Amino acid sequence: MSEYVIRFLVGGVVVSAFAMLGDLLRPKSFAGLFGAAPSVALATLGMAVNAHGTKYAGVQSFSMMAGAVALAAYSIVVCQLLIRARLRALPATALALVVWFTVAFGLWSIGGGSS
Incomplete structure (x- = not known):
């Protein structure tokens, strides 16, 4: 349960930081780009490093990047x-x-799956 509370708090702080960064950028449509997804990913990776080590977090970060590329292809x-x-x-x-x-x-599968 405490892992979820930490993820919530860290994610909230990073969401706020990214929202302030988005407010500074032009055009304002960039503000949504720096919303929840990067902050939740950073909080999750930080917790993964702490709980499981860097190798596990590396696999998780590769999976996140593959998902982002797949989402871009889907959107196009x-x-x-x-x-x-x-x-x-x-x-x-x-x-x-x-x-x-x-x-x-x-x-x-190119990245080695879940290894």
Whole structure:
């Protein structure tokens, strides 16, 4: 239970720091970019290093980066399917999920899986 409280507190502090950084940047649309995800990832990695060591945290950080690349590929494909192919939202997202899984698990297997 205390791990969740620590993650909540550290995540909150880092979210606030990233929100202040986002307020300083132009355009204001960057503010959302520095929201919850980076701070929760940093808190989680810090706790992973403390609890399991650096090798485990390295695997976790690689998984986070692979997920981010897969999300970018998914987003690009969804946009293309919605705008160019004029698909409706449900079929476009369903098709793009295949891309997300392919990229995410492809990068994960290249990176050595869960080793």
